[in-house]
Amino acid sequence: MHDSQNIFYTSISTYYSEIFPFNPMQLKFVKNKLGELPAKYILDIGCATGELAAQLAEGGAEVIGIDLNNDLLQQAIDNKKHEKLTFQQGNMLELTQDFEAQQFDAVLCFGNTLVHLNSETLVLQMLEGAKAVLKPGGQLLIQLLNYDYICSEPVEALPVIDTHNIKFIRHYNFAEDSDLIGFQTDLEIKAINRIVSNETSLLALKSEALRALLEKAGFQNIQFYANFKQEAFGGKHLPLVVSCKA
Template sequence: MTDAQNIFYTSISTYYSEIFPFNPMQLKFVKNKLGELYGKSILDIGCATGELAFQLVTGGAEVTGIDLNEDLLQQAISNKKHEKLTFQQGNMLELTTDFKAQQFEAVLCFGNTLVHLNSEALVLQMLVGAETVLKPGGKLLIQLLNYDYICGQRVEALPLIETENIRFIRRYNFSDDSELIGFQTDLEIKAENHTVSNETSLLALKSETLKALLEKAGFRNIEFYANFKQDAFGGKHLPLVVSCEK
């Protein structure tokens, strides 16, 4: 995570769970891929405020959640307490330093977290680390956005997120000279009549490139979906959900 990305998450941390509430389809997807959760050890990369991690331990798993942003992580530590749940500050590029080889049955990386790494080489480093900390047969589950569609159609804005308290506006700025795209956000806080604006760079990681990197890292049985319901990937949809196996 770059300094700009960290500043962005700090600036929206108070409203993060309101902007991105728990999505029950994520839990259903994980259960579908892992089967019985009881006793399974799971690493949640980019755990943010810990919403999914808490649901996983409630279902019987043992979960470690990592995030680089201290403000989000502190919310998780304060609000999501469970004897089988651990939160710690961690970098997805340092998995082999922070964890043992073959420690987890599953590694999750949801919330478009992966594309905060600004090069394919760094993505490969993360994937190799995930493969190392997974047990044989363990699952890597990823959710990012469908940059095949976003870049191909030059999608300039993502759907507006609005609640009683906030409006969250997200826009993309494209460059023909870079695989990075600008991600511009405006968080309008209604009660304060105040807007928090940020811009950072994200890696426009296409599906073919991601598949090649996964294979290079040693993963097999790679499956792409259009959403957590596991609809077929391809076309004009925003999510890209991935399941693969060590």
């Protein structure tokens, strides 16, 4: 994680669970792909405050959640406790160093986490690491944004998140001849009338490039969806959800 990305997540960490609350459709999607959770061993990359990881553990899976941001990770450690649940600091580029070969039934990478890597070379490194720590036939499940749509329009702003306590505004800044997009955010904290602004770079990873990288890493049965309901991918929708097998 670049310094700017770490600063960004620290700056919103207090309000992270309000900005990005638990999405039950994520849990349903994982269950649909894995079947019964008991006896499953799952790695959750970019676990943040641990909302999904905790739900998976409640369902019977053995779960390890990793994140690079200490502020988010500490919230997970303090607030999400379960005998089948472990949180630790971890880098998605160092999976083979931190975990055993063929250790997991599933590796999850949700929340647009993957595109915090700023090159396809690094994405491939992560995917190869994920394949190495998956059991044969184990599943890699990914959720990012649909950069085919975002770049073609272009989509210069994401929907505003407005709650009782905060307003979260997100803009994209595009540069010619670059696969990186400037991601600019303004977090308005209503009670104290304060705005926290940040900007970081994200990789505009398009679907066919991702498919090619997954194939190069050795994954099979690659499926792209428009959302966690598994509706057909393609067109003007923001999510890109992926499932594939090692």
